[in-house]
Amino acid sequence: MNSLVQRRILPWRSPSSSARSFSSTPLLCLIQPVSSLPDRVSPSYIQRPSNNLLSLQWPSPPRNILITKKKRTPGITSSLIEYVTHLSSTYPSINIILEPTSAAEIHAHLPFPVYTYDEPARTSVPAHLSDKTDLVCTLGGDGTILRASSLFSHAATVPPILSFAMGTIGFLGEWKFKEYKRAFREVYMSGASDAYANLSFPSPSLTSTPPTSPSDPLDKPLSYADIRGMSMGSNRTARILLRNRLKVGVFGPDGIRINTTSHPGDTYALNEVIVHRGSSPHLKIIDVFVGGRFLTEAVADGMIISSPTGSTAYSLSSGGSIVHPLVPSLLLTPICPRSLSFRPLVLPAETPITLRLGAKNRGREVEVSIDGKRISEGIGVGMEVRVLGEEVKSETGEWRGGVPSIVRGVEGLEEREEDHWVGGLNALLKFNYPFGDQDGER
Structure with missing residues (x-):
């Protein structure tokens, strides 16, 4: 236990205790x-x-x-x-x-x-x-x-x-x-x-x-x-x-898991996992596998794999699609790719995606972060990030997993369905708002 907490923990007796204190001490x-x-x-x-x-x-x-x-x-x-x-x-x-x-x-x-x-x-x-x-x-x-x-x-x-x-x-x-x-x-x-x-x-x-x-x-x-x-x-x-999460495993070139030190298994991410060049000035060469099959050799500043919730975060800024949080999917978005033909992809949530740092890289290292927290740095050639969508419903129909977000109801209209995601697009992202006062220009 850290010293700050340890200094402050002292025996505490419930006010309902039968022992009565007559002290005036606060x-x-x-x-x-x-x-x-x-x-x-x-x-x-x-x-x-x-x-x-x-x-x-x-x-x-x-x-x-x-x-x-x-x-x-x-x-x-x-x-x-x-x-x-x-x-x-x-x-x-x-x-x-x-x-x-x-x-x-x-x-x-x-x-x-x-x-x-x-x-x-x-x-x-x-x-x-x-x-x-x-x-x-x-x-x-x-x-x-x-x-x-x-x-x-x-x-x-x-x-x-x-x-x-x-x-x-x-x-x-x-x-x-x-x-x-x-x-x-x-x-x-x-x-x-x-x-x-x-x-x-x-x-x-x-x-x-x-x-x-x-x-x-x-x-x-x-x-x-x-x-x-x-x-x-x-x-x-x-x-x-x-809200569906991502199941993320990060493995070093030797195949040893490096995304956790005290808990076995995958790390869950609400927004995204990012493989990026960090402080290196060089583009990264990343081999992309979808469903176990080689897709492409991506040359870019990095790659983003995001959940539907994370589609309105870094992925959106990098040109990715906006996806409703109830759509079970994975988003694969390149960061500043060299090829103009590399377009963002939306894949089924149950499709595994693997990103592997290729042997052709000039800069030999990359950084990996999960939901904005840097997991590691200086990972060399052969490093892999493996991602799969989280299952939120069991075979018996029981809802489990994910991040249960409590949705604000409309007072007096609790049973009316309101899509807060649409409201967020309009209020926060100013979705498809016109430039200037078009009515005043007529």
């Missing part, structure tokens, strides 16, 4: 290890009969909430404090998990303990986090969502992600932060009321954090009566867009 703010939390609660995803989105259904209420935020942004830090204070006062059984830097930054402002983990190595993920996290909340832009997803890059399943758009680019972000009370309650209550029928909720302690706005009904601490009276029912569940 409550000690603590940072606890994530390994001490109860095991993860995994929800089910049910196919909605009227559209392509899924319904979120909890077997029991989520307890362990991981919150990530955009770094070095004071305004978002204050919003994080407001958010976790609301969750602690309104949902007494919830545990807050923060990234190590965020936990060190704000724990002194909170009258309750928070949980965190040790910073992992560059090619690894935090220990215990995937086994303990029920729900992920992000405060920031698309980069914050990618960073949250990368914390589960070696896990077969990712917890649902509730994202608040507070960054520069919000193509993946769904909710405005001012809606956080309604958004979280909608997720927390999602599913049939039977999931909550036999539960007992702890009574708020006298030492608990007071509600942020006592007059707001969404700040009232929950009890079973509240659950029973406010249950959304089986027809008003939170909506899930399941």
Whole structure:
């Protein structure tokens, strides 16, 4: 455990303990290890009969909430404090998990303990986090969502992600932060009321954090009566867009896997994997294999293999197609190719793609990055990147894998299908907008 967390972890007794303290000393703010939390609660995803989105259904209420935020942004830090204070006062059984830097930054402002983990190595993920996290909340832009997803890059399943758009680019972000009370309650209550029928909720302690706005009904601490009276029912569940990931294996010239140090198997990527020339001034010669067959010898600055979600990122800037996130596919896009005839390709998700650094390269090394995180550098001739689309539905019809993104509904029109991807094209990419005021020129 890193020294920062170790210095702050001290024994903590629940306010409900029978031992009573008469000390006037303020409550000690603590940072606890994530390994001490109860095991993860995994929800089910049910196919909605009227559209392509899924319904979120909890077997029991989520307890362990991981919150990530955009770094070095004071305004978002204050919003994080407001958010976790609301969750602690309104949902007494919830545990807050923060990234190590965020936990060190704000724990002194909170009258309750928070949980965190040790910073992992560059090619690894935090220990215990995937086994303990029920729900992920992000405060920031698309980069914050990618960073949250990368914390589960070696896990077969990712917890649902509730994202608040507070960054520069919000193509993946769904909710405005001012809606956080309604958004979280909608997720927390999602599913049939039977999931909550036999539960007992702890009574708020006298030492608990007071509600942020006592007059707001969404700040009232929950009890079973509240659950029973406010249950959304089986027809008003939170909506899930399941985003397919890539399964990526990076192998050195000797055939040894180099994309992970502590977890066997592939790395999962939400956006893309990139093979690029890095600081080398020379074009790279990359042999491309599709479905096990040689396709071409690409001469370019690099190659991008992206998921449909990543189609609006680096791939789009390199001339790649825009693909709807519900289309199971892989995108193969060259970066500044020498040949004008090399066009971007869209392939079935189950088609394996291999990129191999050819023997003809003048610059003998390349760099590989997965979702913006550099995996390695200085890999020589014979290095291979092998990519396959992730399967998100089992043979029995059960939805699994992917990144379950909680989609923002239209208040009062929850059952109406709304394609947020189309809205993102119009609002963020200004898709097919005309130049200038054409009406004024007539």
